Amino acid sequence: MIRIDLQQSDDVLTTINKIKAVDDLNVELVIPEESVLFENILNLKLIQREADKLEKSVEMVTDDEFGNILLDALMGKDIEHIPEEPEEPAKYTKGEKHIKINVPHIKVPILGSAKKGPLIIIFILFLCVGGFIYYGKTAPKAKVTITVGSLPFTRSVTVKIKTDTATDAKNLVLRGTALTTIVEDTLEKETTGTKTVGESARGDIKIYNYTTSEIKLDKGKELTYESDSKNLKYKLKDGVTVPPNALEDETDPTSLKPGEITAEIVATDIGSEYNIDDGKTLKISGYDKDELVAKTKGKLTGGKSEQVRVATQEDKTALSNELKTAIVKKAEEGIKNKLGSSQKLVDGSIQTTISSEKFSVDIDEEADKISLTQTATGEALTYMESDLNRLIDEYFKDIIPEGYYMPEKDKRISVNVLGQSTNSVLNSKEADIQVTLSSIVIPNIKEDDIKNGLAGKTYDEAKRFIESLKNVEHYEFGVSPNIPFFTRVPKDIGRIEVILNKEDTGKNL
Amino acid sequence: MINLPSLKKEHEEPNKFLSLNINARDVKCLSFYPDEDVFKIIGAWSQKLPGGSVRNGMIIDEDTVVEAVKNSVDKVQSSESETKIKKTIVGVDGGITTGLTTVIRMKRPTADPIQLTEVENLYEHAAEAAMVQARNRILENTGDSEMPINPITTSDIYIKIDGQKVALLEGQRGQNVEIAIFNAYVPVFHVKSLQKVTKRAGLITLAIGSQMYSLVEFIKMEQPETKDFVLVNISEDSTDVGAVFGGGIVSTRTLNVGYMHFIQDIGSKMALEKENAESVLKMYNSEKLSKSELPVIKNCLGETIDVWMDGLELLLEDFPGVKTFPPKVYLSGCGADIKDLMEAIKGRTWTKTIPFIQEPEFNNLASIIDGKIVNLTDQELTSEWAYLASTAMIYKEITEV
Numbered sequence: 001m002i003r004i005d006l007q008q009s010d011d012v013l014t015t016i017n018k019i020k021a022v023d024d025l026n027v028e029l030v031i032p033e034e035s036v037l038f039e040n041i042l043n044l045k046l047i048q049r050e051a052d053k054l055e056k057s058v059e060m061v062t063d064d065e066f067g068n069i070l071l072d073a074l075m076g077k078d079i080e081h082i083p084e085e086p087e088e089p090a091k092y093t094k095g096e097k098h099i100k101i102n103v104p105h106i107k108v109p110i111l112g113s114a115k116k117g118p119l120i121i122i123f124i125l126f127l128c129v130g131g132f133i134y135y136g137k138t139a140p141k142a143k144v145t146i147t148v149g150s151l152p153f154t155r156s157v158t159v160k161i162k163t164d165t166a167t168d169a170k171n172l173v174l175r176g177t178a179l180t181t182i183v184e185d186t187l188e189k190e191t192t193g194t195k196t197v198g199e200s201a202r203g204d205i206k207i208y209n210y211t212t213s214e215i216k217l218d219k220g221k222e223l224t225y226e227s228d229s230k231n232l233k234y235k236l237k238d239g240v241t242v243p244p245n246a247l248e249d250e251t252d253p254t255s256l257k258p259g260e261i262t263a264e265i266v267a268t269d270i271g272s273e274y275n276i277d278d279g280k281t282l283k284i285s286g287y288d289k290d291e292l293v294a295k296t297k298g299k300l301t302g303g304k305s306e307q308v309r310v311a312t313q314e315d316k317t318a319l320s321n322e323l324k325t326a327i328v329k330k331a332e333e334g335i336k337n338k339l340g341s342s343q344k345l346v347d348g349s350i351q352t353t354i355s356s357e358k359f360s361v362d363i364d365e366e367a368d369k370i371s372l373t374q375t376a377t378g379e380a381l382t383y384m385e386s387d388l389n390r391l392i393d394e395y396f397k398d399i400i401p402e403g404y405y406m407p408e409k410d411k412r413i414s415v416n417v418l419g420q421s422t423n424s425v426l427n428s429k430e431a432d433i434q435v436t437l438s439s440i441v442i443p444n445i446k447e448d449d450i451k452n453g454l455a456g457k458t459y460d461e462a463k464r465f466i467e468s469l470k471n472v473e474h475y476e477f478g479v480s481p482n483i484p485f486f487t488r489v490p491k492d493i494g495r496i497e498v499i500l501n502k503e504d505t506g507k508n509l
Numbered sequence: 510m511i512n513l514p515s516l517k518k519e520h521e522e523p524n525k526f527l528s529l530n531i532n533a534r535d536v537k538c539l540s541f542y543p544d545e546d547v548f549k550i551i552g553a554w555s556q557k558l559p560g561g562s563v564r565n566g567m568i569i570d571e572d573t574v575v576e577a578v579k580n581s582v583d584k585v586q587s588s589e590s591e592t593k594i595k596k597t598i599v600g601v602d603g604g605i606t607t608g609l610t611t612v613i614r615m616k617r618p619t620a621d622p623i624q625l626t627e628v629e630n631l632y633e634h635a636a637e638a639a640m641v642q643a644r645n646r647i648l649e650n651t652g653d654s655e656m657p658i659n660p661i662t663t664s665d666i667y668i669k670i671d672g673q674k675v676a677l678l679e680g681q682r683g684q685n686v687e688i689a690i691f692n693a694y695v696p697v698f699h700v701k702s703l704q705k706v707t708k709r710a711g712l713i714t715l716a717i718g719s720q721m722y723s724l725v726e727f728i729k730m731e732q733p734e735t736k737d738f739v740l741v742n743i744s745e746d747s748t749d750v751g752a753v754f755g756g757g758i759v760s761t762r763t764l765n766v767g768y769m770h771f772i773q774d775i776g777s778k779m780a781l782e783k784e785n786a787e788s789v790l791k792m793y794n795s796e797k798l799s800k801s802e803l804p805v806i807k808n809c810l811g812e813t814i815d816v817w818m819d820g821l822e823l824l825l826e827d828f829p830g831v832k833t834f835p836p837k838v839y840l841s842g843c844g845a846d847i848k849d850l851m852e853a854i855k856g857r858t859w860t861k862t863i864p865f866i867q868e869p870e871f872n873n874l875a876s877i878i879d880g881k882i883v884n885l886t887d888q889e890l891t892s893e894w895a896y897l898a899s900t901a902m903i904y905k906e907i908t909e910v
Binding site: 009011012013016036038039040041042043045046049050053065066067068069070073079081082083084408446447448 | 561564565638641642645648652653763764774816819820823860
């Protein structure tokens with residue numbers, strides 16, 4: 001998706017030209033606050049329509065308060081109107097003031113005058129005749145109700161929608177466009193694994209050598225304290241050499257003392273049970289106690305252990321599966337939001353692939369929670385409704401008999417996606433659909449032609465004219481009011497009313 | 510030579526008036542001399558404005574506009590007369606204007622003559638309802654429901670009592686009263702801005718009125734038999750559309766694409782300055798370009814024409830208050846002189862997408878100007894002047910009252 005940052009003064013034409021200029025099919029249009037585009041919602045609608053024509057998906061975003069109201073309205077959200085009064089009669093308020101009523105000023109002739117009498121009678125007669133002629137010329141209105149036979153028309157064809165292909169009505173191929181969206185989502189869950197963690201006890205010991213030879217102990221030499229419940233293992237932190245026993249007093253053979261040395265040991269495992277007290281005896285691996293033995297020098301300390309939660313492979317798998325379901329849905333919504341007003345999505349054509357997964361912790365890593373951020377790319381097949389309508393019009397144009405036409409308002413086009421099978425394809429690049437056109441065809445009679453044909457004709461001429469029209473099932477014709485000497489159809493076509501009714505003939509094409 | 514200030518008092522010409530239109534391209538001014546029921550145009554001038562001075566009818570650079578108004582007003586004054594025409598009608602159009610018709614019905618408990626207080630109450634009710642309708646229309650168009658607006662034109666479309674049309678309510682008998690009133694609204698800031706400009710230019714503002722309304726009144730006067738039609742005025746930076754039924758404007762709507770967008774497109778594609786691009790377009794329209802140049806301009810115009818027509822189609826698709834359009838369509842404004850635009854609009858099958866009663870017939874309004882407004886100047890007044898010339902109808906209405 002490419003981002004276009006508009007200027008405040010960029011008008012609708014400039015914006016459309018900017019969208020045309022980019023090659024990317026998905027455009028994010030960032031409209032600044034107080035942009036001139038927000039002076040009229042038609043600007044936004046026109047941008048949307050032109051983008052649809054270019055088969056580009058435009059997502060408009062703004063921080064403008066009023067702009068966001070318009071963008072919501074563009075997406076079909078209702079604007080909260082100021083309440084208007086319902087269409088009901090206004091309240092009657094009786095007048096309080098007595099006011100003068102204006103009436104036309106008419107002079108009434110004095111009939112008693114002998115000289116003026118005949119003139120007045122002639123004048124009145126003249127007025128009556130004039131009025132009669134005027135009434136006869138202007139009052140009659142002709143009304144003709146013509147019922148034409150309509151023929152039901154239903155045809156169904158299989159159309160292939162393909163991307164990167166031009167529409168070809170003859171071969172029933174419709175140009176499609178792949179619409180792409182990239183979505184990202186994150187999900188967090190509690191970890192289910194546990195492990196024990198802690199510190200090893202450590203401290204000093206004294207090693208006593210009862211032999212006559214010095215004994216060299218390597219680093220890591222194992223020592224064991226045999227407690228009541230279990231044997232606790234320790235090891236030497238560093239290598240030491242324990243001197244042999246020796247007489248304290250060379251003249252006194254009973255003054256034989258073992259050779260001794262102080263060393264540091266570390267428990268081989270974690271836990272507080274390794275914190276043994278001062279003076280405890282430890283057996284040194286490979287030596288009898290009467291040869292070499294160790295005793296704690298002071299209490300061993302620092303040993304401790306606890307249970308903690310860790311992430312497991314099962315946690316990762318469950319999280320990945322759960323998020324995948326959600327992100328697929330999100331990708332579908334993303335595709336639907338990107339659809340232009342006349343762009344149609346081929347149901348079932350959305351294909352979503354997970355392009356990346358990033359977990360917050362590794363397996364066995366201590367953590368109460370584990371989160372996953374997934375990025376998915378959704379791709380779907382779309383087509384322009386107008387392209388499909390044109391294809392259908394083009395394909396069926398030769399089937400409509402001469403002298404008939406198919407009214408636009410009666411035309412219904414329904415689409416069924418055939419799905420993936422041995423005979424049909426459905427993916428984000430190609431799909432087979434079943435298109436059904438249901439309509440009627442009616443004789444090509446135009447109201448204005450009838451009005452012009454009837455104007456000024458006598459009653460019989462008018463009837464003959466109507467009967468000469470092709471494919472008329474039946475008709476009603478009349479001129480009213482009936483005024484003697486004025487029985488012709490009015491010449492003014494504004495006073496001729498033509499009603500065309502359609503009647504199902506029960507026949508088929 | 511030193512020019513000394515004149516001590517002669519400037520007198521006002523009492524019987525003549527000016528009409529003024531301030532748009533994105535220029536300030537247009539006409540001077541009129543009303544001779545009984547005929548309006549004689551005795552002066553016409555168009556003063557070009559620098560780009561950005563006015564947008565969508567709104568004045569952006571007041572000083573520049575005031576100078577342009579002063580200049581154009583000077584040009585339309587008679588050089589022989591010592592008196593100056595100061596009374597001015599200002600015509601307003603574009604997306605800044607909201608025009609609509611409000612219908613109010615009242616059931617009276619009695620058939621006694623209608624009294625003045627009833628009439629006043631009814632009109633007050635109608636004004637309130639119209640204001641709410643206008644606010645909602647502005648809200649739908651701009652997302653803003655708070656913008657203060659003023660009515661600039663109010664006119665009765667019809668008055669009916671018990672289904673019969675009457676000229677006046679007061680004194681008539683009947684129980685079911687119905688009135689339809691056309692109102693045009695503009696934002697308060699725009700009215701103040703126009704008043705300030707005319708005041709600074711030394712003019713007396715008689716009225717600020719809707720040009721769409723005045724043009725409709727003018728068409729009705731010239732062709733009284735024409736009651737139902739659509740008016741498309743392709744002005745400088747917008748296209749105003751009005752649907753007229755029974756002689757009254759049901760509603761107006763504006764598309765923010767106009768003549769100057771065609772000029773801009775030619776300018777940017779051919780790397781020409783605005784003035785040169787306009788002159789190329791004028792030569793193209795009058796077929797004065799060479800054969801090799803013709804396809805270049807045609808190509809430049811093509812894309813903008815397509816967008817303009819799509820915009821017009823969108824505008825008509827959800828036109829408020831109209832279910833079906835009458836087939837007669839009048840085109841006016843500077844854009845109506847673009848040859849290719851007229852060909853394209855006539856070539857499209859409109860009934861496929863727009864509920865026209867039948868395939869519309871398009872007429873250039875310049876062809877019907879004759880009769881009650883007469884051009885006495887040497888200048889040829891093309892379609893773009895029709896809108897402004899029609900403001901004489903506003904003068905007629907205010908002086909008749």
